[in-house]
Amino acid sequence: MRQLPPLRSLEAFVQVARLGSARAAASELAISPSALSRRIASLENFMGKKLFRRQKQLLALNKDGTALYQSILPAFKALSDAVHSHQDSQNALRLRLGVLPLFGSQRLFPRLPELRKLYPTLHIDINSSTHGEDKLGDTLDAAIVLTEEIDPELHAVRLDENYIYAIASSALVEKLGENPSRKTMERQTFLIHNDMPESFIQWKKELGFDDLSEAAVDRFDSGALMLEAAAQGLGIAIMHDNHLRNSQDNRLAKLPGKMVKSPYSYWFVCMPSALEMRAVRLFHDWLVKAAL
Secondary structure, three states, rough: OOOOOOHHHHHHHHHHHHHHHHHHHHHHOOOOOOHHHHHHHHHHHHOOOOEEEOOOOOOEOHHHHHHHHHHHHHHHHHHHHHHOOOOOOOHHOOOEEEOOOHHHHHHHHHHHHHHHHHHHOOEEEEEEEOOHHEOOOEEEEEEEEEEOOOOOEEEEEEEOEEEEEEEEEHHHHHOOOOOHHHHHHHHOOOEEEEEHHHHHHHHHHHHHHHHOOEEEEEEEEEEHHHHHHHHHOOOEEEEHHHHHHHHHOOOOOOOOOEEEEOOEEEEEEOOOHHHHHHHHHHEEEEEHHHHH
């Protein structure tokens, strides 16, 4: 058999290629950035060529790196599937699931005891980072994502359809009144999620505020923190109706106004082949039936 580079070097290479960042890849592998750099350097020495273009904190595959990545990725997935198929049956029912924190806390976790009663041996490893669809077949078996469009190559089930709400503290909603003027709205701070920029655009358009010159826009990567910021009177959060409803927070209220349909929905996604895994299939079927 021909000599191969260390598996951990290849694993580091795949993660950096997928994430485009040494720091993000190191975090994913739970190793230090310097350890990851050593693994990449070891692979490049083995290959006798550079595999990345260095751009400050980012690493981009060069031509040789792209060719290697495309060649080994199917083998990596096949290896992962082979190992999984030979795991001890007591550990076989383990699902690696990507779940956004707000969906998890508001909708999934309150219902998980039902799932545990049905399938006591099914255990779930949770990854709460964003863009879970990009990790399918690698570090995740399935994910619940909030997005506008789904890759047609994925198996996907839409979990809801939503309306955009402007959510603020009850005190601020009362102060703004039933029909706040443009001048009043231009004095407000708006809270926007990094992964839902179109919500604010769509909300302004439907309410005739296309060219609104808001006082400020504060951006978040956490829906839970957006709701808390709104409850503390720090601004108006542009979120979904179910985010407000499921929060059950009497400090919060919705600004009056017409119903605006959101371009974003929650979806369950996985690779089609993942449905052959019993853990994925059990969770998938329960989730669809539960209608969270």
